[in-house]
Amino acid sequence: MSSTATDARMAMPCMGEDEWSTSGPPVRPFAPDGNGEYVCTYCGWIQGSETGGADELCRSATWHSLDAYRAMAARARAGGLAPPADPPYFEPAAASAAAAPPPASPAARA
Numbered sequence: 047m048s049s050t051a052t053d054a055r056m057a058m059p060c061m062g063e064d065e066w067s068t069s070g071p072p073v074r075p076f077a078p079d080g081n082g083e084y085v086c087t088y089c090g091w092i093q094g095s096e097t098g099g100a101d102e103l104c105r106s107a108t109w110h111s112l113d114a115y116r117a118m119a120a121r122a123r124a125g126g127l128a129p130p131a132d133p134p135y136f137e138p139a140a141a142s143a144a145a146a147p148p149p150a151s152p153a154a155r156a
């Protein structure tokens with residue numbers, strides 16, 4: 047009889063979700079993805095650990111706030127990882143607002 051731990055789930059903060067409380071990201075149950083990482087059973091985000099998820103998010107997400115990026119990078123560094131000093135993909139909030147449909151205000155029609 048062989049014993050495996052491949053079906054062991056674990057709970058950890060999910061770095062892939064937007065709905066953070068003031069204390070941080072929501073804690074979700076994660077299941078092994080078969081490649082040494084874990085997949086969030088709530089949203090499907092894959093991370094090897096909380097700090098690994100933070101590092102991945104630093105590298106792959108488009109950031110709109112340098113403060114938010116630096117806070118996430120600090121989480122990754124706390125786990126011994128080395129995210130870039132500056133976000134690889136950075137789009138200031140003003141630029142993303144410009145890309146959105148214009149507000150329907152009478153002044154915009156003038």
Ligand SMILES: [Zn+2]
Binds near residue numbers: 061086
């Ligand atoms: Zn999740």
